[in-house]
Amino acid sequence: MYELKSDTIDIKNIFPQVIESLFMEDENVVYLDADLMNSFGTGGLPEKYPDRAIDMGIQEANMVGVAAGMSSEGKKPYVHSFGPFVSRRVYDQVFMSAAYAKNSVRIIGSDPGITAAYNGGTHMPFEDVALYRAIPGATIFDIVDAAQFEKVIRMVRDNEGVTYIRTPRKATRKVYEPAEIFNIGEAKVLKDGNDVTIIASGFMVAEALTAAGELDKTGISAAVIDPVTIKPIDASCIVKHAKKTGAIVTAENCNINGGLGDCVASVLAANYPIPMEKVGVQDEFGEVGTIDYLKERFKLTSGQILKQVNKVIGRKAGI
């Protein structure tokens, strides 16, 4: 069982050191940003690394194309902007210049879903996972906490194809210790259980662990799984727990159309169909507010997970 702790480190404050150490390790690593370096802690890097930390200005499409061109010459680009601007805004560039052309680009989309908070609906990507899922060969991470972020940024350095990392910029609830090892396509079972399996990504992992703790008190044993990568999805882990618990609830900071829930549903439909319910954004646009307000507004809470768990257990029992 993984314990939830509070974390005071903002993810954006980790990135500069991580990318700098990657610069040291590998002369081909480059980092491009679209005028959001000061929002991502990297404002000081271009002066120090003028050819490797490059501010491309407010030109996300050009930035992704430039990164793809650099990849074709052996560079290992990381690019960053807010989630919507490195997903829906540049979908064709990511699709053709990077993925289709077999250029390898690591794309960091910050402030996923409601974590865009005061920036509101225009900046609040609920659809990015669905978009990236439809790109052949893409790898998708939905970051849980700072420890996972650091490990993922390092581990994708040599990853081929398009890698999309949706990550909060601010401190999150802490789930993982720095020593945790992650692998692409390998889920983490954060808590074992017998009655229901909760599969959650991003900040919903913390909500899932909280919900599982509440369920324990009522005698319901819930497993909690972080898929780590939404694509490729760890189908064997999902099927194993589907067989063991007979009911699944997914929880994601995304539109329920095309996100983690749909991904899990595809695995179940093909391998072991059992009752399943989703927690996620119910096909709506975002809006402004605090994280706490938005969690309630879009029902991205441990309370909503509990409701769906009760519903799915009822279905399992044929009620």
Added chain:
Amino acid sequence: MNKELEIKTKEFAKSIRLAQINMFRTLGFGHIGGSLSVTDLIAVLYESIMRYDPNNPKWYNRDRLVVSKGHAGPALYSALALKGFFPLSWLDSLNKGGTNLPSHCDRNKTPGIDMTTGSLGQGASTALGMSMALKKTGQNVFLILGDGECNEGQVWEMALSAVQHKAGNLIGFVDCNHKQLDGKTEDILDMGDIAAKFNVFGWYTQTVNGHNVSQLYEAIRNAEQNACDRPSMIVMETVKGKGVALVEEIEFNHHITLSAEQASQAIEEINKQEN
């Protein structure tokens, strides 16, 4: 350009045109107009400018070419086959299932193709990325844009960015054949003075007759010597379908059919052209 090289380059352009017509005859249709309009440039690049090795298409020290108007693939495939990058027999496979020569350029399928293109405007940025990656090692990156393609905002994002990042090894061309799929560029989305636009963005800009191999050659050499750390744009005045009267005469000649009889007529016409 000395006379000998000029004659050789014109002869090569003729061979590229003939090879293209044969490709289109085999298929019966294709992007004939825009492939013929860049043919003289492709001939200049592969006969007299670019450093490359057909036996080692990925040779690191080679110059790069990004044909961002990816539908001009057939002109490039003809040049690459004639230069020995792959067998001439491949040309008969244009656009057939399983081919290595798709309608739009694909760097993973065709030896000698440096970048995948097809969604217009995107080759502009990938070429810039390549030039930034190669800035210290001295290879040139050549980029071919269409005038219709310049409708795309991404071209102008790149135009700003290339100056900012001092892409002096990037030499671009705009194939101004004055037509896009739906009609004349001035009727669809008038680009006005494209050279003046690039110039005001800070590019080293020249305008040439895109069918005059000597002018093209001199403009490229001039750009190499004088642009310094500025990117270069060579705006080419061209004719869509150049070199084949029956294609030139068709008003909407972006993607057209070509019968065996028309192909024979075209081949006869190309063969008659004097160097």
